[in-house]
Amino acid sequence: MSFEFDIAFLLPFAIALIATGAVAGTLAGLLGVGGGIVIVPILVLLFPYFGIPEDIRMHLAVGTSLATIVPTGLSSARSHWRRGGVDPELLKLLGPWVVLGVLIGVVIGARAGGDALRSVFAAVAALVAAQMAFGREGMQIADKLPSWPGRALMGGFIGGFSVVMGIGGGTLGVTSMTLFGVPIRRAVGTAAALGPIIALPGVVGFIIAGLGEPDLPPYSLGYANLVAFAMIVPSTILFAPVGAKLAHTISPKLLRKAFALFLFVTACRMAWSVLT
Template identity: 55%
Template sequence: MFESLDISLLLGLVLVLIGTGIFGGILAGLLGVGGGIVIVPVLYNTLPYFGVGDDIRMHIAVGTSLATIILTSISSARSHYKKGSIDVDLLKRWGPFIFLGVLGGTALASVANAAVLTGVFAVLALVVAANMAFRPADVHISNQLPRSPLKEAIAVFIGWFSAMMGIGGGTFTVPILTLFNYPIRLAVGTASAIGLIIAVPGTIGFLISGFSVPDLPPGNIGYVNILGFLIIVPMTMLFAPVGVHIAHSINTNALKKAFAFFLFLTSVRMFYSLLS
């Protein structure tokens, strides 16, 4: 497959992946989203140029995104931890339930068709973007997280749908925590660590579930594309601390608007791909 590609097309893909890694890394540090909100749609739209079928390209995009989030989350979480913006107690309480959600979401994604994964990504991204863009900053449903079992159910939800979307968890963690009057910088920092809990089992699941799938592109191990991983990861790790620095330098309102803006663009792109 790669042998028959035009060299200019291959170079263009490499440049796109480099740019994706840079942008995704900054977003990982800035918004705690692990970069997946950028990586998934970019891979989804570039994989067809390599002859990847519509029935597996979303799975590859999600699996590869989760793999890149492992190292990106480590880099981002370390930077946030040094700034004291990670709630370790919340991680201990939510971690096991997020993990269970990831297992369920990964199992479902492995048997779902591409349209289902694309639809899930588009709908949930749009809902979260609308919440962050239009919810007044001083409006909260409570000043603390709900009691059990709703608190644990929220954690399962975050893990389940983050795994299906190939994102690091910040897409849900940040708006949910701020809905309960959680400081946004602490929410972003904690979300970066949650990304690691999501990405490790999610990646393993996509590696295993796609291992015997026919017609995978060269360089794939299961649903994880090694070329994309090798290009994107160094860029995301290098630029995640830049995002962390920005997150601690701009006002809270701008941070929310940036989060909503990128989610909205991603949702529109995925809706367009699904409908066309």
Template identity: 50%
Template sequence: MEHPTSLLSLFALAAGMAATGLFSGVLAGLLGVGGGIVIVPVLFNILPIFGVPEAVQMKIAVATSLATIIPTSIISARKHFAKGTMDMALLRSLAPAMFVGALAGTVLAVVLKGPVLSGIFAAVALLVAINMGFAGLEWRLRQSMPPGLARIGIGAGIGGFSAVMGIGGGTLGVPVLSMFGANIRGAVSTSSAFGLIIAVPATIGLVLAGLGVEGRPPYSLGWVSLIGFVLIAPASIVATPWGVALAHSISPLLLKRVFAVFLALTSARMAYSLLG
């Protein structure tokens, strides 16, 4: 495919990035996710058009997504906190292990090959979709989050897998908190803060790891595409409060089903791209 060099093509790219930002922002507020579950697949499919080598496409998509999650997560978490539904005690108990897990996940995101990262993304997204789509609203593994080493493992797992996938912690945090007794709105609200704990160390690590590496697109800082960040982040910030308002006004069961359908579609698209 030829490189799109016309102004019309560049405008189309900018419009697509801005639309991605709006969509990811709504999801960040609505579902407690950082928007990466949208941004990663979009960038993964756009980057080849601009001649970015296949070997680095997923790394750039993951890193750029994590960078955009930082401002979006701040806005989303502040809005949810203001509504009084965020479980601060639970958040504080999970944060240290989640941070360490994010560091470990960042190392894996650097050393793993692009197709492996794609496969992890598609598989985990599908598992989460199945859980959210078929588990009833009142289904619980237990009525509260387990203490001790189990809680540490849960926090580290959320942080690690999220960093590898380039997503906010809500994609995994919402179903996990739901399984351990949280109502869906409380899970969405508390998980909205996970993105910041995960994305800050992961973004820094991927910036440092990608410095000087060949094959990156122009105007990249490490593995982070600054063009993608500049186009996506502002639109996402604008749209996040819209999602927060929706999260507190629609049916919890509908909220869970919407989340499941979107994740299933995302997983299918990523798997198709991988197999193709």
């Protein structure tokens, strides 16, 4: 399939991507979640309207999402570090295992079919939706992190599944750490620091895996679209403060349940696309 390198393709594509970044940034500010959990499903919904073949949609969405997380994640991590929100000891304990999980996830994710990636996203999104909708605030299963075999599994889980889903460290990292007694502010700050650690090797892997793919849209570097990157990142950064302001006027409990519903519907849609 070939794409026309003209305004008829690029203008509507760019407008749709700016809107994607705006939605992702607003929800990130409202709920404190990473933008990737929003960006990936929206891109998967948008891509068919621009003629992007089904067999590369999920890979392109994941790779592009990881690319956007690199600059936004670095900015977020720096902000949390300056405010003392990042726990260096916690980062040292989990970081190497997260990196190992990322490397394994990149190898598997880049070679896996679109249905496999959609299945992983659907399963994890459904679990996150259930935790958001029904989880008790402050719930934990232990007062401290597990010993090294458990930490290895925990870090590997965060890194591996995050990179395959195209998300940063926030969605899985915060949930995992708070379950083991890490205070929420330290968990959020440390998870923010994990974002670039996950995204940078992740996007490099998806770029390499997509080199030479003939059906990519214009201005793609492997499975990372540069137009999407250029449009999503500024609008995500611009709208995150808008979401943060709205968070003070809307019930957080209601917001969490609404986002949980969004994730659940997304998970069902992706699961249905695998089955049909």
